[in-house]
Amino acid sequence: MRGFLTYGLLILLGLAAGIGLAVMQVKGGLSGGGIANGPWRSAENVGTAKAGLQTRAVVAVNGLLALPDSEATYFNAKVDSNGDALDGSCHYLVKGGAIPARWWSMTAYGQDGYLMANRTGYYSVSSAMLDAASQNDWAISVGPDNMVTPENMWIPTLAGEAFELTLRAYHPEAKLLAGRATVPLPSIEKQGCPS
Amino acid sequence: MMRRWIAPLAAGLGAVVLGYLGTMWFTPSLVMDRAWIGMSELAGVNHMLHAPLSNAGRRGIVRPSPDLAYSLCPFDLGNGPVLVHAEAVPDRYWSITVFDNVTNAVFTKSDRDTGGKNADVALVRSGQSVPAGIETVELPDDKGIALVRVLMHDRSEIAEIQPIRAKSFCKVFDK
Numbered sequence: 354m355r356g357f358l359t360y361g362l363l364i365l366l367g368l369a370a371g372i373g374l375a376v377m378q379v380k381g382g383l384s385g386g387g388i389a390n391g392p393w394r395s396a397e398n399v400g401t402a403k404a405g406l407q408t409r410a411v412v413a414v415n416g417l418l419a420l421p422d423s424e425a426t427y428f429n430a431k432v433d434s435n436g437d438a439l440d441g442s443c444h445y446l447v448k449g450g451a452i453p454a455r456w457w458s459m460t461a462y463g464q465d466g467y468l469m470a471n472r473t474g475y476y477s478v479s480s481a482m483l484d485a486a487s488q489n490d491w492a493i494s495v496g497p498d499n500m501v502t503p504e505n506m507w508i509p510t511l512a513g514e515a516f517e518l519t520l521r522a523y524h525p526e527a528k529l530l531a532g533r534a535t536v537p538l539p540s541i542e543k544q545g546c547p548s
Numbered sequence: 549m550m551r552r553w554i555a556p557l558a559a560g561l562g563a564v565v566l567g568y569l570g571t572m573w574f575t576p577s578l579v580m581d582r583a584w585i586g587m588s589e590l591a592g593v594n595h596m597l598h599a600p601l602s603n604a605g606r607r608g609i610v611r612p613s614p615d616l617a618y619s620l621c622p623f624d625l626g627n628g629p630v631l632v633h634a635e636a637v638p639d640r641y642w643s644i645t646v647f648d649n650v651t652n653a654v655f656t657k658s659d660r661d662t663g664g665k666n667a668d669v670a671l672v673r674s675g676q677s678v679p680a681g682i683e684t685v686e687l688p689d690d691k692g693i694a695l696v697r698v699l700m701h702d703r704s705e706i707a708e709i710q711p712i713r714a715k716s717f718c719k720v721f722d723k
Contacts, residue, residue, distance in 0.1 A: 360556050360559055364560060365563070367563025368563045368566065368567040369567065370567065371563060371564040371566060371567020371568035371569075372571045373567075375568045375572050375575075376571060379571075379572070400645075400651070400652065401652055406569065406573060409572075409575075410575040410576060413579040413580065413651045414575060414579060415611060416610065416611045417611075417651065418645070418647055418693065420697075421656055424645075424656055424658060455641065456641060458615045460613065462611055467611075467612075468603060468604045469604055470605070475703070476604075519611065521613060523699070524660060
């Protein structure tokens with residue numbers, strides 16, 4: 354009888370530990386795995402049957418109905434280029450150049466994965482906002498207030514709230530698909546945090 | 549003494565693996581089921597909903613793109629094959645994607661593939677037939693979601709896009 358109880362208890366504990374570990378990994382998004390490129394994380398075979406078990410579960414929870422790689426490549430950042438967590442109270446400059454894709458956009462999300470309320474009603478910036486001369490060298494202001502950049506692109510954040518940035522590259526070129534870990538991606542530079 | 553614990557500990561470790569893999573395996577279908585039910589309550593089954601633009605107050609699908617106008621069709625092939633039509637919107641990226649009930653994209657076509665023309669796709673189960681001449685995708689289960697995305701260079705473009713995307717639809721084939 355005691356033997357059955359021991360088995361039952363250890364199996365229950367094991368199941369709980371396994372489920373807990375899986376839930377933690379799924380909720381953590383791609384931050385603990387995937388393809389790393391500076392502060393950005395990406396994954397292969399998103400939205401397809403070829404994706405690994407963990408990628409499929411992570412994408413289902415954190416980005417349901419994502420497009421396959423050939424249509425859009427997704428990069429997500431929870432930290433800046435120094436590895437510090439993105440903080441909606443701080444100001445950041447996101448600096449980059451040409452991204453090998455037909456079109457790209459960058460959006461800020463709250464930690465729950467939804468758009469954050471802000472007074473402008475805008476949540477993203479895109480390559481369509483850049484003139485031809487700026488496509489290869491641009492800066493985006495990210496923070497609770499607009500630190501005006503030459504391109505005048507601003508992604509508002511919510512003071513006091515952690516946030517994430519998602520970069521979407523639509524119709525990515527072959528060199529982006531093949532080089533997600535190495536292709537130059539924007540840096541995320543903290544400028545300061547008002548006290 | 550120690551040997552007595554080997555088998556129960558092995559069973560416990562096996563349970564860890566089982567719990568982990570089971571959770572990973574079932575998460576996509578559970579999430580998709582929930583999304584399908586939510587969408588079908590809003591759109592109706594085999595009917596396309598041209599959703600309002602994403603904003604901070606709309607919390608249907610996680611991580612929505614504020615740059616896209618979404619039209620969605622929760623389909624059920626239990627009543628026969630379903631036709632999905634995406635109306636071409638000029639001079640921009642648009643696409644139609646069909647997801648099965650475990651979140652896999654089983655079909656994608658964009659403006660680049662159609663050369664700017666409309667896209668039609670017939671969704672069928674094994675053994676179901678549709679009129680000739682329409683591209684057909686066979687689904688592993690009855691239920692899934694078809695999603696039409698239209699890119700906006702600026703969110704104010706929705707006024708211009710709305711009457712065009714309103715021509716996109718999904719419906720059970722006429723018998």
